[in-house]
Amino acid sequence: MSRHARNRVKPGVINWRHLFAIVLMGAVFTALVVRAAYIQVISPDRLRQQGDLRSLRVTSTQVPRGIITDRNGEELAVSVPVDAIYADPKVVLEKGGLQDKRRWQALAEVLGGDAKELMGKISADPKRRFVYLQRQVTPAMAHYVKALKIPGIGLKRESKRYYPTGEVDAHLIGFTNIDDHGLEGIERTYDDLLTGLPGKRQVRKDGLGRVVESLGTLQVAEKPQDIQLTIDQRIQALAYRELKKTVNYFEATSGSVVVVDVATGEVLAMANVPSYNPNNRSDVKTYQLRNRAITDVFEPGSTAKPLAMMAALDAGAVKPDQKIDTNPGWMRLGGRRVKDHRNLGVIDLTTIIEKSSNMGIAKLALSISKDELLGTFTKFGFGSETGIDLVGESSGIFKYDRPRWSEFELATLAFGYSISVTPVQLARAYATLGNEGRRLPLSIIKGLPQPTAEQVVKPKVAREVLHMMESVVRPGGTATVAAVPGYRVAGKTGTARKAVAGGYGNEYVASFAGVAPVSNPKLAIVVMINEPSGDQYYGSEVAAPVFSSVMGGALSLLNVMPDAITPDMRVAAVDKEVPRG
Template sequence: MRIGYSLFTDTPGQWRKAKTRFLILCLLLSCFLFSILLRLFDLQIRQHKKLSASAIRQQQKQIPLPSRRGSICDRNGRELAVSLRCYSIFAHPSLVQDASRAASRLADFLDLSAREVFRKLRSGKPFVWIKRKVDPEMAKAILDSGLPGIFAIEEEKRYYPKRDLGSHVLGFVGLDDQGLEGLELSYDSYLKGSHHPPLGYCDALGRIAFREAEADASWGCCDIILTLDEVIQYIAERALEKGVESSQAKGGSIIVMEPATGEILALANRPTFDLTRYQDYPPAFRRNRAISDCYEPGSTFKVILAAGALEEGVVTPGERIYCERGGISLNGFYIRDYKKYGWLTFSQVLTNSSNVGAIKTAMKLGKEKYYEYIRRFGFGEKTGIELPGEARGILRRPQDWSSISLGALAIGQEVSVTPLQLLSAFAAIANGGKLMRPSVVKCIRSPEGERIWENSPQVVRQVVSPATCSALTQILTKVVEDGTGQKAAVPGYVVAGKTGTSQKIDGKKGAYSHHKVVASFVGFVPSQSPRVAILVTIDEPKVGSWGGTLAAPIFAQVAQETMAYLSARSGIESDLSPGLKGQ
C-alpha cells in the first residue's frame, strides 16, 4: 500500500509535451502583443498626421459667412456689377418632423417641385440645400412659418444693374460667387478678397454645437474701376445692335479706344447676353468676339503695308503706280480691282483701295521687311489686355509663305487678326507711332477707398516714326473725304480711316466664299490729336456687303455721339473747381 502522493508523477515525455505547449502559447502571445505594438506604431506614428486631420475634419467645420464681393464701376464711378444681400434656405433632415408637409410648404414658397424637396429631406444627409440666393422677404416668410429643421443663412448675390451692357467685358460669377468669365474671372482674387471664416465644432451627428468668434466680415475685397465709360458703351452697343439688325448679319463688334493711352472706352459684341441670366444663352453668345475671333482683315491691312513702305522710303505719297487697268496675275492667280484703274499716286492707291497698287507696293518692300512691320504692329501675338480668352491671330513666317503670299498679305489675306489687334495698330498710327498695350482696368480700390494699384499707359514699342504717321494720316483723311470711306465722315471733324471687305473661307468648298464676308471700318477722330480710335466689324451681312456702306456709317454715328459727349463732359469738368474734379 502507497502511503504518499507525488505531484510530479508525469513521465519525462509528458513533461516535454507540456513544456512545448507552454512555449507555443508564449510565442503566440508574444506575436499577438507584437502585432498590437506594430498597429499602435502605425496609428500613432506613421498615420498620425492623416488621422489627426481626419479627426479635425469630423469635429470642425468652416462656417460660411456672407461676404461682400467687390463692385465693378466704369471710369466715372457708375456701378456695373454689385453684390446684394440675400439668403439661402437649407435643412437638417434629421430635425425635420413631417417631411411631406415641409416639402409641400417649401415648394409653394420657392416655386419648386414638392417631390424634389421631399427627396432632399429624406436623403439622410446631415445637411442639404433647398434653394440658394432667395430674397430676404421670402427667407423671412419661410422662417416665420416655423418649419422644424429648416434654416436660412445670409449670403450675397451678384447683380448687374445694366443687364447686358458691357457683358463681354464684365463676365459673370457662379452660384458660389466664383468668377467664371470676363473680369469677374481675371480679377476674382481681388474682388472676393482673402478671408478666414470662423470654425464650428460638431457633435456626433455633424451638427454645429458651438463656434469660435466671427472673423471680420469685410475680408479685404476690392473694387475694380474700369476704363470703360458707361455712356460711350451704350452709344456703341446701340449703334452695333441697329447695324447688325439692319444688315441681317451673323454678328459684329465695336471697340472705342483712346489712342494716346490704349484705354478702352467701349467694347461691344453681337450677339450678346443678359448677365442676370447668362445660363439661358448658348456659349456663342457669351464669346468675346472682339478679342477671341480671328478674321482676315482685307483692305484695312493695306494701312500696315503703307506704314512700312513709307517708313522704309520705298514709296512716297505722290509716287505714281500703274494699276494695270484693274487686274494683276500672281503665279496663275488673277487678282482684280473693283474698278479698272490706270495710273494712281500711292495716296490714291489707298484712297481707292486698289489691290493691284497694294501688291506692287508690297513687291517693292519685300517679304522680310513687310513681315517685320506686321510683327512690329503687334500681329501674331496677344495684346496683353486683362480679359481672358484672347487669341494671338495667325501669322506665318516668311519661310512658310507660298509664291503668292506676299501679294495676298498686301490685300489682307493669308493673315488672321482680332479686332483688338487691328484697332491697336491704327491707334499707333494715330498717336505718332507708339504701340500701346490696351487696357480695360483703370485702378483697383481697397475696401478703405485707397487706390492700391493704378494703370499707367504702357508703350510696347515705337513702330514707325511720327513723320510716317503724319503722312499716312493725311492719306487716310482722303479715304474719308474722297474715297471708299465717305460715309464715315463726321460733321465738324476731320476723320482718318480705312474701309475693309474681306471674304471668308467656305469650309465645304475650301475656297473663298462669294457671299460670306466681314465688312469693316477702322479710323480715328479728329485726325490731328485724335481723342478716339474706333473699329467696327459686321460679320456675314445678308443685306449689303461693303465696309464703306455697312461699317462706315456705324463708325460715323458712334464717333459723332462720342465726340459730342466728350466735349460736353470736358465743358462740365472745366467748370468745376479744382477741389471738385475727379470726385
C-alpha cells in the same frame, strides 16, 4: 425568568441594517470621489473633447465680392444680400417635421419643385445636419418660408452678383457661379482680387444655439479689392446700341465695336452682338458667351492697306508724291490674278487709299523685301496678343516666320488676305497709327503703370498715311458716310470674303477702322460686322455708318474740340446760341 430578562435588555445604537446602509453610502461616495478625481485629474481630455464637440462652433463673417466700376465710378457689378433655404434633416425628423404634408406642399410650390422630392432629400440621410433646398431666393420667398415654421428648415444669408448694365457689358464683365467664383470676363480674370477672405471666429453655444462665450478669432477677414475699368460706360452704351441696331437691320450673324484711347491704349468700349443678360442665364446659348472682340478672327481686307503703305514709305521704296501705274487694272502673279474693280491708270499714293486700289498697294508691297513687309505687320501687333489680359484672347493667324511666301501671297497680304486678326488687334494697330507710330499695349484696368511706347514706324510716315486716309471719308472716297461733322476723320473700309474649306465662300465680313480727330488723334475705333445678309455687304455700307455714330458721339461725350469747323457750321452754332428778337 429568562423571558422577562430578555425583555429587559436594551437595544444597541447600531444594528446590522444601519451598518450596511452606512457602508453602502460610503462606498458610493468613495466611488464618486474616485470617478471625479479620475475625470478631473487623470483623464479629463476625452470628456472635454466630447463636450467641446457639442458646444464649440466656428462662425464665419461673410465678405461681399469686390465692386467693378467704369472709369467714372459707375457700378457695373455689385453684390447684393440674398438668402439660401436649408434643412437640418436630423432636427426635421426628430421633431416630426415631415408629418404636416400641407406645409411641405406649400414650400414646394414657392420653390417651384415637388413636395416628394423635397421630403426625399430629408429622409435620404437622417444623420445629415445640413442640406440646401434652394439658394439665392428672393426676399419674398425667404419671408414666406420663414412664415411656414417647418421644424429644421432655416435661412442662411449669402450674396448674389448683380449686373446693372445687363447685356451691354455682359461679355466684358462676365459673371460668377452660385458660389460667387468668376466664370467669364473680368470676373474670371481677376477672381482672386475680387474675392475677399472671410473671417472665422470660435464660439461656444448652448443647447438652443445661442452664443454664450467667444473664444477668439481664428482667421482675420480680408476685404476684397474693387476694380475700376478703363471703360467709359456712356461710350459703351452708345457703341452697343448702334451695333445692335445695325446687326439686326442687316440680319448679320454677329458684330463687334472696339474704342481705344490713342494716347494711352486704354479701351473705352468693347461691345459685341449677340449678347445675353448675365442676371438671367437660364436660356443662354454657348455661342452667346463669346467675347468676339478678342476671340473671333477675320481677314481685315482693305483695312490692312494703310499698314502696307507705311511699310513701303518707311523702307524708302516710294515717296509720298510718287505715282504708281496700275494699268491695265490687273496683273498675274504665279498663275493667279490681282485686280481692281476698274482700271485706275496712273495714280498717286493718296488715290490708292482713297479708291482702295488692290493693284496699287500690291505693287508697293512687292517693291520692298518680304522681311520689311512682314516686319511692319508684326510691329503693329498682328500675330500677338494685345496685352489686354482677358481670358480667351486670340493672337490671330499670321505665320510671319513661314520660310516661303509667294509673290501672290505677299500681294494679297497687302490688302488684308493671308492673315486673320481680332477686332482688338486691328484697333491697337490703328491706335498705333494715330499715335504717330508709337505702339502701346491695350489695357482694360484703370490705374496700372503707364508702359513705355515703342516706336514702330517713323512719326512722319504715320502722319503722311493718316492724311492720305482722310480722302476715304471725303467726297469721292469710298466711305463718305463715315464722316463726322466738325471733325477730320481718317479711316479705311474693309470687305473680305470669308474663308471656307478649299477657298472662299459667299459670305462677307464688313469692317471699318479709323482715327479722329486727325489734327490731334484721340480715338481709334474698329467696327466689324460678320456675314451681313442681302446685297449690302461692303464695309462702306454696313460698318462705316456705325463708325460715324460711335465716333461722333464719343468725341462729343469726351468734349474733344472740333478741328474741321466750316462756315456753315459756325452760322448754325451762332443761330443756336443767340436768341432771335
